[in-house]
Amino acid sequence: MAVTAEWIAVDWGTSNLRAFAMHGETVLAEAQSDKGMSQLEKAEFGPALMTLIDGWLGAGVTDVVACGMVGARQGWVEAPYGTVPSAPLTGNAAQVPGTDARVRVFVVPGLKQAKPADVMRGEETQVAGFLAKNKNWDGVICLPGTHTKWVHVSADEVISFRTFMTGEMFALLSGSSVLQHSVGEGWDEAAFEDGLGTTLSRPEAIAAELFGIRASDLLNATPAAAGRARLSGLLLGAELAAARPYWLGQNIAVIGDVGLSEVYAKALKTQGGFATIADCQEMTIAGLTAARNLLG
Amino acid sequence: MAVTAEWIAVDWGTSNLRAFAMHGETVLAEAQSDKGMSQLEKAEFGPALMTLIDGWLGAGVTDVVACGMVGARQGWVEAPYGTVPSAPLTGNAAQVPGTDARVRVFVVPGLKQAKPADVMRGEETQVAGFLAKNKNWDGVICLPGTHTKWVHVSADEVISFRTFMTGEMFALLSGSSVLQHSVGEGWDEAAFEDGLGTTLSRPEAIAAELFGIRASDLLNATPAAAGRARLSGLLLGAELAAARPYWLGQNIAVIGDVGLSEVYAKALKTQGGFATIADCQEMTIAGLTAARNLLG
Known part of the structure; x- marks a missing residue:
């Protein structure tokens, strides 16, 4: 038709x-x-x-x-x-x-x-869509992806934001570094949680813990699914530790792919943060609709 | 001849x-x-x-x-x-x-x-060479490279060690990530020191500061030489923060390429650590000589 x-x-x-x-x-x-x-x-x-x-x-x-x-x-x-x-x-x-x-x-x-220097293109539209659907919402919006954004919103304005290269780091480390041999398909929830907890409590540890994924494979034949989950946990824990000033004690919404959004929400929950998840495409369309309404 | x-x-x-x-x-x-x-x-x-x-x-x-x-x-x-x-x-x-x-x-x-899981191949020979040339030396040996090793040595034994993927991370981020557009030839000492100080004092900041190199280029046309030096500083600062239990208050020796060893030694000096630099190839040959003497 x-x-x-x-x-x-x-x-x-x-x-x-x-x-x-x-x-x-x-x-x-x-x-x-x-x-x-x-x-x-x-x-x-x-x-x-x-x-x-x-x-x-x-x-x-x-x-x-x-x-x-x-x-x-x-x-x-x-x-x-x-x-x-x-x-x-x-x-x-x-x-x-x-x-x-x-x-x-x-x-x-x-x-x-301006300070700290940061930029976004696309996420502002998703934020606008979320605010169009959630009137008078104040808090922090997390938009996970290749370059995850944390956005502080108040009185319908973006107050500040910060970008984390977590997704790109995961892709580079799992696909192109020495860790590629020890990171494969599948998932191991315990390995994820252990990695997450490690860098949430001691974020500086990430520099040393990454190679441990390779060493643990060589010495203990740790499965590649556990390697993948641990890498994800270590990187996300480091991001959440750095983003803590954003999300601690705030309303939190996560806008992204469903699977990734659930990983973020679950990780935040371990830290006492409760996040609602909003559909990425729905927010984009709502934001573009709002943008259209602003056209002359 | x-x-x-x-x-x-x-x-x-x-x-x-x-x-x-x-x-x-x-x-x-x-x-x-x-x-x-x-x-x-x-x-x-x-x-x-x-x-x-x-x-x-x-x-x-x-x-x-x-x-x-x-x-x-x-x-x-x-x-x-x-x-x-x-x-x-x-x-x-x-x-x-x-x-x-x-x-x-x-x-x-x-x-x-065994714990934390870690491995080395090659660096043990350089450590042996260093100890052959420096009798009764106790302290910490740093071997910078693609996978930098920090090695605690006492009474002619390796007590423990830890590997950091700093060199590989630098190569991936400067060559294959979105930062490649903002990281180029040259060096800016002030940008290096600022990056180093940032992650030495707040190692968790690295997750957020990396994308800042790209944003600073986009918004302020920050030169690619400064981007490169800042990336190096941020990564090295995070490593030194994580390796602090190794080097704090210890004798330190750095064995590696001359340029890279000097960067490490200078960075340690800003933290009150004094490192001697040993030639990498000379230590390898001294170590292989010692290994030969152990042959039956």
């Missing part, structure tokens, strides 16, 4: 592109490709988008609202960062010039923080 | 092979290749060695004494670990079977530690 979009929501990250045919706040259809920002030259963004959305376009001009790395300097159009403290959506969406005449494309700006 | 070796010392690591034609404790000639353990199948070790040393062989049988990853399970012959506390050289060198008839090849065993 053919779908005609009233408008189109786009989540355009470093490695993926997802588009949603929308009617008001309702998703009519979705499509995705691996044409992430990192694989595209300037001239390739337009065709990559049109391939996905062409079938959803009606007779008039359709608005497209996008968030994520598509708005970086190396993206399609640079959407200059807003500066915290700030509402997650600044209202200054950047319009892409010279697009196919059937669409107007707007890119949501990211947020920057 | 042709050289005939009385015996041959070999330092055979993961990525390199170095051979030395010896007379007693004196180096007559040296040769090297990139035929490290990681690039060789079992049957290729013999030819890789003979290519380097063939010209040094006399009429009789020449002893070859090797240390390093060549003795790992995936190496030429497995030389089972000694267990600490132990003299750095256990005397149980493993003879390689089925070599060229003109040589007898012995591989020095590494050391293992």
Whole structure:
């Protein structure tokens, strides 16, 4: 059945592109490709988008609202960062010039923080979506992923935030370091909890504990599933220890992939932190809907 | 001028092979290749060695004494670990079977530690060399590299040791992570010292500070030389914080590449630790000489 979009929501990250045919706040259809920002030259963004959305376009001009790395300097159009403290959506969406005449494309700006220096692109839209669905919510939002963000929110503004490279470190260490031989498929909950507890109580230990995963395999034939869970626990424990000023005694929401969000929520629970989990894609769409409502 | 070796010392690591034609404790000639353990199948070790040393062989049988990853399970012959506390050289060198008839090849065993699980191969020989040249020396020996070792030595024995993946983390983060765009050639001493001080005083901060290198580049166009020095400082500070129980109030010796050893020594000096630097190759040869003297 053919779908005609009233408008189109786009989540355009470093490695993926997802588009949603929308009617008001309702998703009519979705499509995705691996044409992430990192694989595209300037001239390739337009065709990559049109391939996905062409079938959803009606007779008039359709608005497209996008968030994520598509708005970086190396993206399609640079959407200059807003500066915290700030509402997650600044209202200054950047319009892409010279697009196919059937669409107007707007890119949501990211947020920057002067000190300590930090940036986000995409997460501000998820935060906006969460706040649109949770009125008057104050607390801390954790957005786990390749670069996990911890975001302090108060009175509908982002007050401050901090980025942790935990996801990327896990990928590098498990895939490209000497630990690759000792980290494999599967999961060992006890090994995860032991790793988590180790670095939560002594975060400096991580520098020494990482090689222990390899040594434990060599000396004790520790299974690769335990190695993987322990690596995950050590890295997450170090992150939670460093992020403690963010989450201690706060309302906490986690927005991310379901599996990863549950790992964070469970880890926080061991420290007396109770986190609600919100669906990542739902928050992105709610945020893009809010961004669309801010368009002139 | 042709050289005939009385015996041959070999330092055979993961990525390199170095051979030395010896007379007693004196180096007559040296040769090297990139035929490290990681690039060789079992049957290729013999030819890789003979290519380097063939010209040094006399009429009789020449002893070859090797240390390093060549003795790992995936190496030429497995030389089972000694267990600490132990003299750095256990005397149980493993003879390689089925070599060229003109040589007898012995591989020095590494050391293992049951708890916390840890292993070394190659560094035990450098420690033995250092102790051979520094009688009755008690203290801590730091061997910086891809996997830096901190080794507690007392009464000519290795009491305990700990491995830090600092060098490998630096390589992965500077070469393969999002930080690669913000870390380049050159050095900025102030950025190094600031990074070092940050994680020495708050080691848990490393999880958050790493992405700050990227953000600082994006927001402030921080030069890539400063990014590189800061990354180095942050990683080394975290290592020194974790290794503090090893070096605090101890005699310290650093055995490694000259440049890297000086970075460690300078960093320790900021914490009131005074380290002497010993030449890496000289210690390896002294250690292999001691290992030869233990042969039956």
